[in-house]
Amino acid sequence: MAMSEHSVTDRLILVGQVAGGFGVRGEVRVTAYTADPLALTAYGPLLRADGSPGLTLTSARPDKTGVVGRAREIETKEQADALRGLKLYVPRDRFPEPEDDEFYLTDLIGLEARDGDDAVIGRVKSVQNFGAGDMLEIAPASGGATWYLPFTRETAPDVRPGEGWLRVLRPAEVGEPEPG
Numbered sequence: 001m002a003m004s005e006h007s008v009t010d011r012l013i014l015v016g017q018v019a020g021g022f023g024v025r026g027e028v029r030v031t032a033y034t035a036d037p038l039a040l041t042a043y044g045p046l047l048r049a050d051g052s053p054g055l056t057l058t059s060a061r062p063d064k065t066g067v068v069g070r071a072r073e074i075e076t077k078e079q080a081d082a083l084r085g086l087k088l089y090v091p092r093d094r095f096p097e098p099e100d101d102e103f104y105l106t107d108l109i110g111l112e113a114r115d116g117d118d119a120v121i122g123r124v125k126s127v128q129n130f131g132a133g134d135m136l137e138i139a140p141a142s143g144g145a146t147w148y149l150p151f152t153r154e155t156a157p158d159v160r161p162g163e164g165w166l167r168v169l170r171p172a173e174v175g176e177p178e179p180g
Contacts, residue, residue: 021080
């Protein structure tokens, strides 16, 4: 899958979510998914999933799950509450390139999924988190329904986004003795 075939969301990184209004003066509480919650103010406009502007924090202070602050688009508590649940994204290209052995989860989308024998068994369609850790959604090369694989060092022991692939081992294959 070429980069141009990716959807807008594939090029966006989820950095936060509006938790609702704070106080009575139109401040907004944002749950941060970044190492430094105050970084949310440095990214410029935070985008919606479709790439349109969502929220522009003009000031912020740390809170227990992220930040509380003022946003250009919000003047009242009611406006802030109306945005509750809004997921906020930043374009992938606003982030620095990762170090050699690091990558962003969004960089996994579109990679070939190869088995232990180096055969292409599918392609990473998405990376999901349903609450118990990151899961790779694999679209089988042979077609049919997608399947999920926990994204761990055991099930994805070799990740090479620069080369366009990753090795995946289904849970039944993890811990199997090597042949011969």
